[in-house]
Amino acid sequence: MDFSKLARPNIRSLKPYEAKEIPCKVKLDANESPYCIDITPDKKVLQRLNRYPDPETKELKKAISKTLKVNSDNILLGNGSDELIYYLIITFGGPVLYPVPTFSMYGIISQALGEKNIGIPLNKDFDLDIDKMLATIKKCNPKLIFLSSPNNPTGNCFSAESILKIIEASKGIVVVDEAYQPFSSEKGFLPLLKDYKNLAILRTLSKIGFASLRVGFLIADEGLINEVNKVRLPFNLNSVSQAMALEAFKNKDVIESQIKNITSERERLFEELSKINNVSPYPSEANFILFKTKNADIVFQKLIKNGVLVRNLSSAVKDSLRVTVGTPEENNFFIKALRKSIGGKA
Numbered sequence: 413m414d415f416s417k418l419a420r421p422n423i424r425s426l427k428p429y430e431a432k433e434i435p436c437k438v439k440l441d442a443n444e445s446p447y448c449i450d451i452t453p454d455k456k457v458l459q460r461l462n463r464y465p466d467p468e469t470k471e472l473k474k475a476i477s478k479t480l481k482v483n484s485d486n487i488l489l490g491n492g493s494d495e496l497i498y499y500l501i502i503t504f505g506g507p508v509l510y511p512v513p514t515f516s517m518y519g520i521i522s523q524a525l526g527e528k529n530i531g532i533p534l535n536k537d538f539d540l541d542i543d544k545m546l547a548t549i550k551k552c553n554p555k556l557i558f559l560s561s562p563n564n565p566t567g568n569c570f571s572a573e574s575i576l577k578i579i580e581a582s583k584g585i586v587v588v589d590e591a592y593q594p595f596s597s598e599k600g601f602l603p604l605l606k607d608y609k610n611l612a613i614l615r616t617l618s619k620i621g622f623a624s625l626r627v628g629f630l631i632a633d634e635g636l637i638n639e640v641n642k643v644r645l646p647f648n649l650n651s652v653s654q655a656m657a658l659e660a661f662k663n664k665d666v667i668e669s670q671i672k673n674i675t676s677e678r679e680r681l682f683e684e685l686s687k688i689n690n691v692s693p694y695p696s697e698a699n700f701i702l703f704k705t706k707n708a709d710i711v712f713q714k715l716i717k718n719g720v721l722v723r724n725l726s727s728a729v730k731d732s733l734r735v736t737v738g739t740p741e742e743n744n745f746f747i748k749a750l751r752k753s754i755g756g757k758a
């Protein structure tokens with residue numbers, strides 16, 4: 413039976429999110445934290461696995477509310493921010509507008525749901541092409557605009573002034589995806605939430621040490637949260653993740669010092685990459701660095717042979733690879749492997 417013929421036409425042509433696990437000594441491909449914090453959930457949670465989890469995730473919302481200084485009514489929890497992107501597009505539909513290259517899930521989910529999606533190329537500095545963005549907003553009236561800032565995979569923050577212009581011009585919702593905000597020197601858009609009803613912010617625990625828990629949060633106007641909450645599956649966040657995330661919030665100091673290590677390693681890694689012939693790194697405000705190199709496809713394969721997995725982004729940005737900032741040891745290992753891979757001795 414040809415199931416692909418049976419699938420809806422928009423699914424037939426869809427390519428799944430690429431998340432291949434190529435076993436490698438050093439894994440620097442997925443923007444995870446290299447540090448694992450040793451926490452255990454409250455034992456009571458493990459003694460109640462026969463019961464459904466708290467459908468409203470009350471305790472966790474309280475912890476987030478305290479940390480980010482926003483009201484619980486302005487928070488919606490998701491099984492990763494991916495799920496919240498899904499819910500946003502189910503709730504409001506398209507057209508969905510975003511710059512390219514950016515996080516691929518905005519496009520994949522739009523297409524899966526049969527919604528029109530529009531990608532506007534970034535300018536040569538990887539910043540928003542504000543004139544084209546504004547013209548497209550006027551012409552297509554997108555229901556949703558996704559702006560990942562810092563942007564994945566380019567690593568830079570978009571100009572705050574351009575983001576503001578887009579929020580002001582849009583009759584739809586502007587989602588600023590701040591998955592990498594903790595690594596950025598800019599202050600982000602949380603303080604502007606009360607000024608703009610159509611602004612929504614995405615955050616996640618995935619890049620700061622807890623990718624496995626799948627905990628993301630949407631922060632927005634209460635009315636917006638209430639609409640999205642209508643499509644949320646009843647028990648989308650399991651009890652173990654809820655409890656572990658609560659524990660994570662008790663370790664804010666540890667997390668913050670790890671983030672400091674990662675950002676200072678990022679600067680060192682940038683310097684090291686700059687010294688290598690035929691390699692040019694792009695400045696980054698995130699926990700990864702995109703870099704250009706000759707014959708990126710070959711270098712990518714040689715890196716694997718030399719024990720390091722990075723992300724090949726050549727299809728999005730010509731001849732470029734993305735490396736996640738690891739521990740100092742991992743970064744040293746990567747730099748050595750990269751020198752070997754470029755030198756041709758792999």
Ligand SMILES: *Cc1c(COP(=O)(O)O)cnc(C)c1O
Nearest residue numbers: 492493494515564591616618628
């Ligand atoms: C990694 C990433 C996400 C996904 O986060 P999860 O919470 O793990 O689903 C969302 N947005 C961007 C820009 C990302 O890079």
